[in-house]
Structures are given as structure tokens and as C-alpha cells.
Amino acid sequence: xxxxxxxxxxxxxxxxxxxxxxxxxxxxxxxxxxxxxxxxxxxxxxxxxxxxxxxxxxxxxxxxxxxxxxxxxxxxxxxxxxxxxxxxxxxxxxxxxxxxxxxxxxxxxxxxxxxxxxxxxxxxxxxxxxxxxxxxxxxxxxxxxxxxxxxxxxxxxxxxxxxxxxxxxxxxxxxxxxxxxxxxxxxxxxx
Numbered sequence: 001x002x003x004x005x006x007x008x009x010x011x012x013x014x015x016x017x018x019x020x021x022x023x024x025x026x027x028x029x030x031x032x033x034x035x036x037x038x039x040x041x042x043x044x045x046x047x048x049x050x051x052x053x054x055x056x057x058x059x060x061x062x063x064x065x066x067x068x069x070x071x072x073x074x075x076x077x078x079x080x081x082x083x084x085x086x087x088x089x090x091x092x093x094x095x096x097x098x099x100x101x102x103x104x105x106x107x108x109x110x111x112x113x114x115x116x117x118x119x120x121x122x123x124x125x126x127x128x129x130x131x132x133x134x135x136x137x138x139x140x141x142x143x144x145x146x147x148x149x150x151x152x153x154x155x156x157x158x159x160x161x162x163x164x165x166x167x168x169x170x171x172x173x174x175x176x177x178x179x180x181x182x183x184x185x186x187x188x189x190x191x
Contacts, residue, residue: 075103083123096137107134
């Protein structure tokens with residue numbers, strides 16, 4: 001008998017919950033032990049069921065990103081013994097970074113079913129690699145962390161379309177200093 005990976009699906013949309021539940025249970029090595037529609041159901045189930053991997057919708061209620069909070073609470077409740085994979089259609093860098101900061105081991109578009117199955121198996125085996133849906137955002141975040149606070153501030157203003165002169169005025173610095181910081185940012189981010 002195969003030892004199945006026990007999965008909890010946390011998804012408020014009935015269509016996705018039913019589809020993923022049915023499709024995942026077709027896999028010979030995966031068993032969905034709970035399909036929860038709310039944060040409360042997920043937290044209660046995590047306290048009583050043996051769960052290896054959680055597939056977490058990032059928006060359990062319309063545009064609230066409460067899947068992030070639920071993930072943090074699951075990590076605390078289970079002492080990080082479960083692996084959480086975020087399921088979403090959101091592509092914003094800030095949301096992707098927050099998902100990993102909340103404790104997720106991966107971040108996948110919910111329509112990428114073969115990748116979801118592969119990610120479940122990898123997470124269970126502690127061999128999770130970051131899916132391409134999140135890899136670029138995480139790479140950029142790691143590079144961004146190399147910048148000093150002052151360089152980050154200059155970079156963010158430059159990205160928002162401000163000129164060097166405007167940035168210098170806003171930050172009460174010389175244009176020469178801003179030019180130097182922009183050069184440093186380019187060097188660090190685009191080596």
C-alpha cells in the first residue's frame with residue numbers, strides 16, 4: 001500500500017474547490033483529507049487531522065489576502081510541520097513576497113494543475129523549488145535587499161518616474177549624490 005500525501009485544500013470558490021478536490025484525488029499518491037472553504041475550517045482541521053501539505057487560496061474572501069494570515073496561523077499552530085503552497089491568480093511582486101514571508105513554500109497559479117501536483121510532491125519531500133510564477137519576483141526581492149535604505153528610496157522614486165532633479169529635491173540631496181546612488185543601484189541590480 002502506498003503511503004499517500006495528505007493534503008488539505010483551502011479554497012472559498014466552490015468551482016475551484018470541487019475541481020481541485022476531484023483532480024487531486026485521482027493521483028495515486030495524494031489524498032485530499034479536507035476541503036475547507038474558510039480560515040476557521042482550515043485552522044480547526046489542522047488541529048485534528050494529519051496533514052502534510054496545504055493548498056491555500058490567497059483570497060479566501062474577496063481581495064482580502066486572508067490566505068496570508070491563515071498561513072501564518074497554521075505555521076504557528078502546527079509548529080511549521082506542514083508545508084503551505086499558495087494558490088492564486090495574483091501576480092503582484094509584493095503579494096508573492098508576503099506569501100513566502102508568511103511561511104509558504106511555493107506560489108502557483110491555480111490553473112497550473114500539473115505544476116500543483118508536482119509542487120505537492122516536492123514539498124512533501126522537502127525538495128520544494130520556487131515555481132516560475134513566483135521565481136522572478138523572489139529573485140528581484142533578493143537583489144533589492146542588497147540596496148541600502150537610501151538606495152531603495154532613490155530606486156523606488158526612479159521607478160515611479162521621478163527625474164534625478166526631482167528626486168534630489170524630494171530627498172534634499174544633491175543631483176550628484178542621486179546620480180551616484182542610481183549608478184550604484186544599477187550595478188547591484190543589473191550585474
